[in-house]
Amino acid sequence: MKRKKPVPTVKRLLMYLHALENFVEEGKEYISSREIAQILEITDTQVRKDLAFFGNIGKRGKGYSVNAMIKKIKKDFGLTKGVNVIIVGIGNLGTALLASDLLRKRKFKIVAGFDSDMRKVCKDCCGIGIHPDSEITTIVKDTGVKIAILTTPGEVAQEVSEKLYNAGIKGILNFTPVKLNLPSDCVIHNVDFTVELEFLKYFIE
Amino acid sequence: MKRKKPVPTVKRLLMYLHALENFVEEGKEYISSREIAQILEITDTQVRKDLAFFGNIGKRGKGYSVNAMIKKIKKDFGLTKGVNVIIVGIGNLGTALLASDLLRKRKFKIVAGFDSDMRKVCKDCCGIGIHPDSEITTIVKDTGVKIAILTTPGEVAQEVSEKLYNAGIKGILNFTPVKLNLPSDCVIHNVDFTVELEFLKYFIE
Structure with a gap:
């Protein structure tokens, strides 16, 4: 390394x-x-x-x-080739990210989406297959994907993140408000919109 | 100032x-x-x-x-009292933000949502009224709100942001991929998820 x-x-x-x-x-x-x-x-x-x-x-x-x-x-950042990612939690935020042009523009390829709600499963959303959570392990192993975007409800975030880690995920972009507790060889990056609002608030006055 | x-x-x-x-x-x-x-x-x-x-x-x-x-x-940051904001564009991302607990926890109060799609208008979403875009001017003036969260499709972002500016909005948190062009007394802060992914990518290798 x-x-x-x-x-x-x-x-x-x-x-x-x-x-x-x-x-x-x-x-x-x-x-x-x-x-x-x-x-x-x-x-x-x-x-x-x-x-x-x-x-x-x-x-x-x-x-x-x-x-x-x-x-x-x-x-230097390894951004010359495409980077595979998965999205876990296909609620409103997950759906918005699935549709994001910017992800594609910056060469992030969403290889699969996951949800525990069977009504969302197996549907194609923006050309990306949505699978049940029970398939996380198989699909992560098969595709070799290392990065997951976590957009589940907070209540299941820790449990789902453990499943992701055990399947081989090495980095999680965490949109949930939960502080995830995982071994240190998994990099967790928390996204918090409110910081951006606080920043904006400071400069408008 | x-x-x-x-x-x-x-x-x-x-x-x-x-x-x-x-x-x-x-x-x-x-x-x-x-x-x-x-x-x-x-x-x-x-x-x-x-x-x-x-x-x-x-x-x-x-x-x-x-x-x-x-x-x-x-x-120092003026964060002791609540801060009023509006959300313009009630698609998936806008809906996710309307439901955000974190905004409430950090004392950001969404006073209204706006959308051009009449099917979304006048519905209550998480207790917040959704209004047609044509009411932006009146509601911004009546409430004195200074900050808007922009989650419209990119195609209408510039037009909507001008309307917001003319109504009295002084700061825009821009979730669209469009570079907004407004007078310099309006602070624009662009949110870009992909930077967070690039950041994560760097550290997992």
Whole structure:
């Protein structure tokens, strides 16, 4: 296993990646650390320090090549190939994620959906098969998928996450409000909308 | 208007707030900068620097009072009272947000939902009235609500956001993939699930 960068650095690099992708859409070929810094409201020293990790890819007076930088970050993050994921819990949120264009655009492929409600099972939702929870183990093993998006009700979140872990899932994007308790070789990342609202609230006043 | 702290500081302070709230649930009264730093994977120097802003509230050898710190951050962020919000676009994602316990727990009160689909209108969803888009202006003005959560399809996002702005909305939490173009006195914060997945992907390998 390669040594991982610290969490805040990883978050900044992903912010750079998406800012750079916006620049591509605007037709820009080169970008300065200052321009990146301004958009993300951080210092240009920080940007230069982070990007120095990828070697000497900036050109004096011209800045960084947008495409070269995107390629380097994507390669480092293993985002050049598609990434398989499953969604567990096909309620409103799960259904919204199944329909997400953005997931496809960013090369996340939903290989299966799961639900305990038999009425949702076996239906095709946006071209993705929905299976009963009892098939989690088989399908995770067969497809070798490592990432699960958890959108079940909170009450069953811990139980379902244990099933996912035992089947071979190594990372869970947890949309439930429950703090999952799993062995440390499973990475859990909690998503909390309310933080984004609190953030917004602060800046409108 | 008071001078705003920089974006990364605000994000860290909100992370501290939620970490502190978890400590309360665990029954902890005092916490060291090192404990906060470890959980959030940042340096304790950074934590001490950020918290110094709130004055000398740490006790030598004991650490920070968890409750005092929560109170100070909440006060500074205007989060002691409830905050009114509206949700525009009652599809799957909008419905999931209407049902969210977390919003209520963090004192965000959804005062109304809006949709252009007349079949969704006037129904009560989780006790919240759903109105036609044509009533946005009146209801925003009458309630004085300043924050909107935008969960419409991308195709109408710009048009709807202009209506929200003209009605008096000052901040939009944008769940659509569209880059909204509004005057700079409206704060737009874009939510992108895929960043969280990319983050997770990096750490599971």
